[in-house]
Amino acid sequence: MASTAAPSRDDFAAMLDDMFGGADSFEGRVVLGTVTGIENDLAVIDVGLKSEGRVPLREFAPAPGQKAELKVGDEVEVYVDRVENMHGEAMLSRDRARREAAWDKLEIEFAKTARVEGTIFGRVKGGFTVDLSGAVAFLPGSQVDIRPVRDVTPLMDIPQPFQILKMDRKRGNIVVSRRAVLEETRAEQRSGLIQSLAEGQIIEGVVKNITDYGAFVDLGGIDGLLHVTDLSYKRVQHPSEMINIGDTVRVQIIRINKDTQRISLGMKQLESDPWDGAGVKYPVGAKLSGRVTNITEYGAFVELEPGIEGLVHVSEMSWTKKNVHPGKIVSTSQEVDVVVLEVDAEKRRISLGLKQAQANPWEAFAAAHPVGSTVEGEVKNATEFGLFIGLDNDVDGMVHMSDIAWGVSGEDALNLHRKGETVQAVVLDIDSEKERISLGMKQLERGGPVSAGAGDRLGKNQVVTVTVLEVRDAGLEVQQGDDGATGFIKRTDLGRDRDEQRPERFQVGQKFDAMVTGFDRSKKPTFSIKAMQISEEKQAVAQYGSSDSGASLGDILGEALKARDSKK
16 A cells, blocks of 8 residues: 655645635635525625625614515625634624725715715714714714704704714724715805895895894895894894894895805885984974983983984083083983084984073073172182182082182181181172172171271271270270271280280270271281381381481371371
């Protein structure tokens, strides 16, 4: 019996290749197989390997939950996962085959930036899962729609187009967007629709959104902005005052920018302009009624009719309240009377006056208190040149410091009065145009600034005859003339010598001459014998010569006294 030689390594490899038909090259590939049998829920498929493989029938179903229509003899594509498992069978997968085929197709579509069809079938963190003919993609929540979508249920399990944003086959990642498809479609629709619109065209639309500055109106696939200033000729604080979301509105196309595809709309353009003929309706000087609509630091706006507002400047709000915020004079929605001051129809401006609709308080004061009449008021303020006195109708009068008191310097006269004190004064002058009232207080004093005599006025440094009313330790209380002003002579002013400075040497009713030296805070005069003596001495020396000329001081004074007595 002849012996058989053992096969070489090369022969063994050739035998394996004949047996398995190059089986190693099958793994990881999609191959065409034939259905040789159906056992329970499995399909037996021959792909030309040593053994057949079994694949679940559900992997051949057209869609989840549907029954697979498969019969013996059908040719199908399957993915070879492994040539042989522990049972000697080929490991095949129909799902994997579909995925691989889908990836091949998707890579081609991604390269062309073409849309692909898919179905949203599940939810995951941050978005949703999409079936792209066997390949599973991720749809971020922000890419579902142009605007946020609260409920995605109506969009699930429905075939629809998607745009592939990113894909990585090695990692098995695909990211898609439904929003990109909608935006592209909408842009195409907008481009077509915008070509059919024209400026000045009147069209109907639906209010989609409302903001502080206006409303967005859907014109049938393209949105236009209806700005708040174009809603009405009257003042509109917020668009919601006139329209609501969902309202159908009739608008006019004001402007179209075909480059940016922005459309500006208006509603007031469909109304008659209230400013037409405003100059005739509102002549200068006309007195009207209106409603305060807005208050600013520089004035208040008053609505004369819907769509026409005039400005009352702060300087025209009150006759007497100066540098006051308009909000302290009028309030929003208040009905007021105004007078038309100026009209500029081209600039759509009307200047109004609030104070002009009221009586001029200076003219009213002049009618009630003519020059020469006596008035009473409170000292409102003291300045370096006089006192301001509050009078009727909230007007002020000024007493110049020279008209406060007789014989008193301006500064001393100002110190005689304090803020809040009630005083009387005489009306000296009224200038209604300049809004000035001049008053005098000294004009009400009894007596005048002359040398002597009952009923005359006192002046500083004047010598008058006084009568002793009361003798005190500190001095004498005296009265000028018989019915003149009362004043006081201090002890030290009773004479130059100490012996003469004794009050007890005088008696009540005694009369003598004294000099007016000033006025106290109550405007009572102060007198001095000493000051009179010193003044007379100076005058005598100047008139009759000095002791150097040979005459004694006694001789000079004697001559001076004789001259004075001779004049009496």
